[in-house]
Amino acid sequence: MSKPKMSDEERKQLIERLAADLEDFVAERSIAARNKKATEPEDNRTIDEIVEELKSHPAFMTDIDWSKPLPPEIEGLMQLKYECENPTARAGSYREDGNEQFKLKKYKIAIDNYTEGIKSRCPDAELNAVLYANRAAAQFHLGNYRSSFNDCIFARKFQPDHFKAIVRGAHCCFKMGKFADAIRWCDAALMVDPEHSEILELRVKADKGQRAKERDERKQAALERKEQEEDKKLLDTIIGRGIKVASMKVPKQAKFDPLLLTALESHNPTGAKVHLDQQGTLHWPVIFFYPEYTETDFINDFNEQHCFYDHLVHMFSQEPPAWDVDHKYKADDLEIYFENNDEEKLYKVDPETSLLQALKHKKYLVYAGTPGFILCVKGSKFREEFLSRYKY
């Protein structure tokens, strides 16, 4: 099929379309930016601010409001009328210098040159477009994709169908991992040149990237759903056992309250957390307090079916702990208590009972996801004192 030449009217329509697209794009982005401010620190001016500033640029002004003080650029322009330096000539010469430096791959200097050219605020829209597009190219070569992308937007503001700026913008989006935006800029480029092979290729890559990103997001969401289900199962099991977790008293009838889970977040040293095994048995991290010596023992994994005595035998049958200076702590000589904080009362636990039975006690409350028990030596002096403190 022959490729018909673009008529003036079609070109005009295309430019209008591209300009409208860009407006939409900028508007959407500035809304998005306002919604999540300050997450991206690189350029601290918002798009809105820059656009506002651009509106008073001489290239965009259609008439002058004489009742207000003149924007400095206009004043400058009027002064320049009487001076020899013409801003367009100035901008043009900076562009030349910039291009020279660009060819030498001195991108930073080229950027400075283009910036000076832009600062001339010349009324020639096309020249401004070139300055921005060229600065975008230099920024791109330095890997400053975000700055480069902003310049592409401005190049298009001055000249909506500036092809190089559109192509550059598409590449920037791709480099920044903004694949959906990249596709949009590719489509804009394809409106100007529908058979541009580099852009067609980039579009395929961006599309793939976008879909992979969406898949990863779905995968993440699926993972979170699974975790939530497991958490819910765990909670249901705990509640089903009739175990009370501190700050969990209210929602006996409630369905699922994520707040409850934080009540199970353990603050113990190893970060061990209550979990459910394949057989449906709970395993708790448990802490033993020895108030006599202000010492503690931590049991990572206490099977709820196991009884206290087994643990005690295991812990106190061999070498006594360093703090047990009198060697009093023996499995058969220990008494176990727990405290109900609300009442400030102690309750005794028979060492032969399982952890589950102890936890099911109607006064037992699990704090910080880690059940705690107090151990004293039977008949010791300290025990008497300690119990009397609780009026036991």
Added chain:
Amino acid sequence: MTLDQQTKQHLEKELLPFLTPSARADVKSIAIRYFLEMTGSKEGREFIAEGNSFLPAIVSLTSDSQHDAAKDAFLTLINLTSEDTISWKLMHKEDTSTFGLDILHKILKSDFVFADEAASIVSNITRLPSCAKLLADQILTENSKVTMEKIVNVLCQVNYNKNANLHYLGLILSNLTQVPAIRKIIMDKDRCIVQKLLPFTEFTESTTRRGGIIGTLKNCCFEYDYHSWLLSDDVDILSKLLLPLAGGEELDEDEMEKLPIDLQYLPPDKKRESDPDLRAMLMESIMQLCATKQGRLYIKQKNAYVILRELHKWEKDPKAKLVCQKLCELLISDEPDERMEDLHKVDVPVHLQEKFEKLDLDLLKDFTEEEEKPSSAPSQ
């Protein structure tokens, strides 16, 4: 309303002179409104289409500067073109033969006020394959003011025209792609045209637009020479045909990993295509792509079967279920003998064709009965 010869002559004499943009505004409005009301009955529509005077007159009013008159003219023509014979006449009579192209051109302008009315007319006209072919030929002439690429671009911009939703443009595209030369244009491998349509298989805002685009894709799948390109990474049509057929059922990790990435880890609340006809069209498209050995092996390798297996359990609509069953069978069956690999080239003897059709009908009957008594005991 009965129209005797006398009334007809009377109408022609009294009202026809006012069906022209230059007529006095008040009488013109009354005249076109009268005709609009007449198109409510078949007899009225046929009367208007008789002879050669009314149709061109009403067509001329569609570009009237007076908003109401132009609108009534468009509405009149929507009703008239619901008759295939009238559409045919409109496209074939010399003085109205470019009307379809003219209003299609206007539909593509973003500020056209009657874009939706015009789109209904063009979609009515192109429903007939012969008329679609005529319009296609006009579009395909060199330097035509309407290009296929433009139609696709406009269709893919959701808020293109603030006066109109342009959903019927989807049906127009679907009708036009009945013509092979048009399909080849939108499948230009050096451009990005058909690719832009793909995301719209999940476009929930309009069944019309979505259906038009799914129909277009199905038509494209009739071009066997393009299958390998359609299935390649450049287009990846399979993902977008399968996605609307997928539900939120949980799949094994192994089964999932083999699927195209668009179908992996779908959320449990993932909705299937709600329209059974569109589900059938999506499956028929995949079926077409299975016609070549290369395509079929690729679709098998991409684990499309898993999606269709889940759909088969869920599907209630008898016709869609039949298509689903056939596609599933095709995907799990062994590869055919060497000389029969390209299914579309295999000559099926007439007696076998008849047998297959009978089998299909029997199955369809079973599915229909199942659907009608869903709570009854399962058959033995």
